[in-house]
Amino acid sequence: MKIKFLGTAAAEGWPGIxxxxxxxxxxxxxxxKNIRTRSSCLIDDAYLVDYPPDSYMHSIVHDxxxxxxxxxxxxxxxxxHFIPQDFELRADTYAHIINKKPLMLYGNTTVYKIFNDTLKNFNLENSVIYNSIxxxxxxxxxxxTLLPLPADHAKGEMCFIYVIEKDGKTLLYGHDSGYYSDDTWNELLKHKFDIVILxxxxxxxxxxxxxxxxxxxxxxxxxxxKVKERLIKSGAADENTRFVITHFSHNCGLLHDELEKLAEPEGFITAYDGMEVEV
Ligand SMILES: [Zn+2]
Ligand SMILES: [Zn+2]
Ligand SMILES: [Zn+2]
Known part of the structure; x- marks a missing residue:
């Protein structure tokens, strides 16, 4: 599984707009590495986690x-994490898709409402299909295998973190979230992670x-x-598991090299825009 970090900033970007x-x-x-765009990850060139406003620029910069x-x-x-307007541009005449297959979106019902409210006047039937999960x-x-679990993030919305299994490898995509709830932990500890993104x-x-x-x-x-220690203690991760930190705010007070100096001795890889990790 190849994971490419297209963006690694929190909402404002870094520098903040x-x-x-x-x-x-x-x-x-x-x-x-101090320039950070809004966060998303590309898995094996075909699967994206989140669609931030910098996505078009990501496609150009990272070819x-x-x-x-x-x-x-x-x-x-x-x-x-989600900007719906671009998806109208996958409709016929705007986009010529050789294999004719629609792009599949997966997410919660709040995201679906925004998707639907924004795009209801466009015929996307064969172009983009939204699946509420x-x-x-x-x-x-x-x-x-995509397993959505509740994040600790926004009130009034079922925000997800994802356990993603592919080709015998298991990824935890663990943001945006605070420390996980007991229900989420119970599920997380049933897995063995090759890579954990926090x-x-x-x-x-x-x-x-x-x-x-x-x-x-x-x-x-x-x-x-704390999350890393709990995962390792319970056997859901071990010395071979890669731990990556991302989604940094400029308010955190440390530039990339400074963050890396703190994080590396604790066993974390500090993500930067364009970083690739293969597990
Ligand atoms: Zn965010
Ligand atoms: Zn958020
Ligand atoms: Zn700032």
Whole structure:
């Protein structure tokens, strides 16, 4: 399983679109891995997790042909994870798809409502099909098993994290989320992960919560460490499991190299835009 991180920022991007803070200024000057676009991951060139507003730019910068995309798994409706307008451009005349197969979207009912409200006047019948999915139910999609589990993220919406199995490998796509609920943990611990991707929006700032508290809504490095320890202790991960942190906010106070210096000794790979990991 090949995972390519197309974007690794939280909602504002980094530098933040309208932000003039020290972190954003330093990122604008230093560039490189400090420039982060809104988060998504590409799996084996055909499956995307989330469709952020930077997706078109991702396809250009990373030389990707999105006509080859088979499915997109949406985690939740926030604008940095799902922007529906582009999908009208997969209709006939806007897009010429050689294999004629529709692009399949999977996500919760909140995302479906936004998709439907935005695109109801377009005939996408043969171009894009939305599938509403429920937590704790595994879905067979081509050679993938997709298991949505409840995230701890937004009130009034069933936000998902995903367990994705393909070709004998298992991925946890674990954001956006704070520390997981007991129900989610019960399901997670039934799996053995080859790669775990975690929310690190807060960077090192969740340390101030103290050793027995976990960050909610999003995670930071110290909650990520707790998640990693619990997965390893219960046998759901081991020394061969790759742990990756992503979805960073400019408010977290550390640029890429600084974050990496903290995260590497704890066994985490600090994601950057364009990074590839193969498991
Ligand atoms: Zn987000
Ligand atoms: Zn900023
Ligand atoms: Zn969110």
């Amino acid at each position: 309208f932000c003039d803070c020290d972190m954003c200024r330093r990122a604008r000057t230093l560039k490189g 990707l042909d999105f006509s080859k995309l088979k499915s997109i798994f949406i985690t939740h409706s926030h604008g940095d 429920e937590p704790f139910k595994p879905y067979k999609i081509d050679h993938i 929310d690190c929006t807060f960077g090192p700032l969740d340390k101030s919560l103290g050793p027995n508290e976990y960050s909610q809504g999003h995670m930071g490095l110290y909650t990520d460490i």
